[in-house]
Amino acid sequence: MRVDAVVGELAERELPAYVYDVSGMGKYAARVVGVLGGAVEVFYAAKANPDSAVVRAVGERVAGVEVASGGELRHVRDALPEARIAFGGPGKTDAELRLALALGVERLHVESPHELRRLAAITEAEERTADVLLRVNLAGERQGAALAMSGPFGMDPDLITTCLPILADAPRLRLRGVHAHLASGLDAHTITAQQKEILDWARPWLAAARVPRPEINLGGGMSVNYADPEDRFDWTSYGAAVSALALPDETLRIEPGRAMTVHHGWYVTDVLDVKRAHGRAYAVLRGGTHHFRTPVTKNHDQPFHVVPGPRPHEPSVTAEPVTLVGQLCTPKDVFARHVPVDHIAVGDRVVFAMAGAYAWNISHHSFLMHPEPTFHYL
Ligand SMILES: Cc1ncc(COP(=O)(O)O)c(C=O)c1O
Structure with missing residues (x-):
């Protein structure tokens, strides 16, 4: 996929990033x-x-x-x-x-x-x-x-x-x-x-x-x-x-x-932490719904794929459902709930598809004052 080539080239300091084709x-x-x-x-x-x-x-x-x-x-x-x-x-x-x-x-x-x-x-x-x-x-x-x-x-x-x-x-x-x-x-x-x-x-x-x-x-x-x-x-x-x-x-x-525009935009970020809470696996991602509010407004699991980082890397989860969350102090800061993954580890990159419409521009950017994403154009 064309976007994956760009994802690999983004420096960590450029994450999270919106990529628009x-x-x-x-x-x-x-x-x-x-x-x-x-x-x-x-x-x-x-x-x-x-x-x-x-x-x-x-x-x-x-x-x-x-x-x-x-x-x-x-x-x-x-x-x-x-x-x-x-x-x-x-x-x-x-x-x-x-x-x-x-x-x-x-x-x-x-x-x-x-x-x-x-x-x-x-x-x-x-x-x-x-x-x-x-x-x-x-x-x-x-x-x-x-x-x-x-x-x-x-x-x-x-x-x-x-x-x-x-x-x-x-x-x-x-x-x-x-x-x-x-x-x-x-x-x-x-x-x-x-x-x-x-x-x-x-x-x-x-x-x-x-x-x-x-x-x-x-x-x-x-x-x-x-x-x-x-x-x-x-x-x-x-x-x-x-x-x-x-x-x-x-x-x-x-x-x-x-x-x-929706199909030609991606929100790209990386995994900061992987842990369990009350029996469920969570991956905590850099950024959150203050950048990308679409999954909250639509109340859906945002489609994504994982681009593996350097291996081995821990903590991680293998072959089980994981919930992808952001850095905000609210239980609503969720991109996708309980979605099966082959493997996800700290340092992996996560590429959310269908982020080209009603995404960055409908999000509450200032909440918690995290840095803004960077923007890249193909
Ligand atoms: C007046 C009007 N026109 C067009 C649109 C675009 O709709 P959509 O993005 O679903 O195609 C909207 C969306 O709310 C609207 O309010």
Whole structure:
């Protein structure tokens, strides 16, 4: 494996380390765009991994980038000055809305009537126009989803309709279409069914609202399988299904994050201690979930493999299940629980796969003030 060559070269002082195969991410993004064949535009959801090199590698191969805060917006504008940017997310401040106008955001995803009124006032005060998608949140069970966006995301169909009179009084706002991101972690079949549901609601609504050549952003949420790093979202089936749903004179757009970058990132560290507690074997690793919170948030065993250090090395365990923990003073600091290993010893390196999305950037870095990881790009 390409990453193992890098793992062997990392000095101890460089651990823990994130290794990102940005060239692999770029190729993967290009393949996704190719498979979708123009039926749907792809914007990369930068929240999955906003590392500048990642944003560049992926963002240059897709149609645009979706951001969810003023911070992400500035950052992505710096990393990719020419990118088409969509700005979504709940609770945008007036300062963020002004920033969106100043930095040339192409589409603003508006989350509530109050946000729309504030945006209208700001466009008037600044004498600028803004192109808007209204975010809808359709009711319904999100079967099979890892995360359903129940709660204050977007507007119910009743509430969204109250935006029309606001828009009628706001000459500097242009309604371009609707946006929906209803759930995450959906396989190709389930996400297609969900997107059909969105289209079935959106098309008549947009026709009644007289939006010419409407845009429908169908969100992200393509599944990844943490139990099998080789498994990939079935873009081919999804591409065929979404092509069959597409109609002329409208633009369909998606904004996947996790599935675009997760497979091309690794968190690499080494074993500081091996011991037993209450009959169970533990390996204590340098670093922890303050660097790599993914297994805690997903409540899963992060896939990993062991790269042996110099032998013999003790303490160690052989042919038994081991729990991999970090250096934090909390029982929640666990990467993987009771997973069988052939052998693991102090000094071995542990390579966690699927660390390319929602990993470093969602972690609580300052807890216990351990050193930060180093970052390496292939
Ligand atoms: C509005 C919106 N779009 C896109 C995404 C990306 O979702 P995923 O990373 O599951 O593809 C998210 C994730 O929360 C989101 O909230």
